Amino acid sequence: MNNKETTYTRRMKVADLLASDGNLLSILQRLGIKLGFGEATVADICNRYGISTELFLMICNIYSFHDYRPQTANLVSSDIKSITAYLRASHRYYVETCFPAIHNGIHNLVKELDEVSRKLIDKFYDDYDSEITNHFRYEEDTVFPYIDSLLADSCDGRGKYSIHQFEENHSNISEKLNDLKNIIAKYLGEEYSSPLRYSLLADIYTIESDLSKHSLIENRLLIPLVEKLENRHE
């Protein structure tokens, strides 16, 4: 979908953006945009916070319209830095806000379970938690510094690594989250608290959909831009 009328524009007020899709609230949050923005437009806010307006709009479109396909043609290599900054901020948001909520929900739920199920689900979630934390750490410690070195035109990173390895490593991290959802919704018996499970499931659905947008930004924006950069260096 690239129909301009149905996607967001730089002249839109930030307040109208939020009014049309409340899910964008968390984007503003992770970009560190302070509330109290009054009648500021998207372009105003982006200028004030030093964010690429083009990129900001793409991210909002990705979150709001599931059939939106971002094009990298209008992005330049300096936008890469903004993308990795956004992805880092996003990781922080997951680790500091989303996962603690899920962990808390799991913790309250397993208190009711028999010992076997409690151990199982605790372990399942802990394994998932360390898997995704490692994944984020890998991106921040290996992938992003490599991209920085490409941008700085330094020789350090070149040859040692390529973004293709990242693509290969980019395994499907949402699989276990989906399994957890089904175990909680379908396979824990009716005797265990439904209100707890409903609110836990709602949290899982939210982060699952957010993570899929996060991957889309990596796969459709970051990787193609870095590939272009790699080709330029060769």
Next chain:
Amino acid sequence: MNKENRYRIVLIEPSEIVAAGIASIIERHPDFVIEQTLANPDYLRTNSNYDIIIINPAVIDYNDRLDIRSYFTGTDAAIVALTNSSYEESVLRQYDECIGIYDNAPRIVQKLRNAMEQNAQNPKNELNELSSRERDILAAVAKGKTNKEIADEFNISIYTVISHRRNISQKLGINSIPGLTVYAIMNKLVDMSDFG
């Protein structure tokens, strides 16, 4: 019949002309609605609840034609052949009905009704219940056995093991091995003591 109660049909026919023709005949009838038209079965959404699958047997690989039910394991819809040439009787016998391209509109509608009736009498495989073979294989997966080990143990090919595992995951909605292990233990297919 109101809109929600109409029988939902998926039509799988490679010829656009034939597909459009049969769709227009069926859609004139208030009881039926064509939900989806496909040129081949690969894109069939198996989790959707269709009432009738109308399929040209030619789109199915020759080797699979004799076992049409296991080809469509994810559904309990009536399965109707749409033929423009002749097939062996053993192929057509598996279908709930068989529509020929020279059938007229009332005949087609009658055959769709026959198919629904016939299908209601077919033994239903419990859609999301695991078969006993699947439960055994799931237990082996939960114990951490590899596909090769499972194939040897059950005396089946690795491809069959993979196919069982795909069906298990599809039925349960659980894909990861740790997830399957949680399910297997909670449902007492394996015992905690298997894990030391």
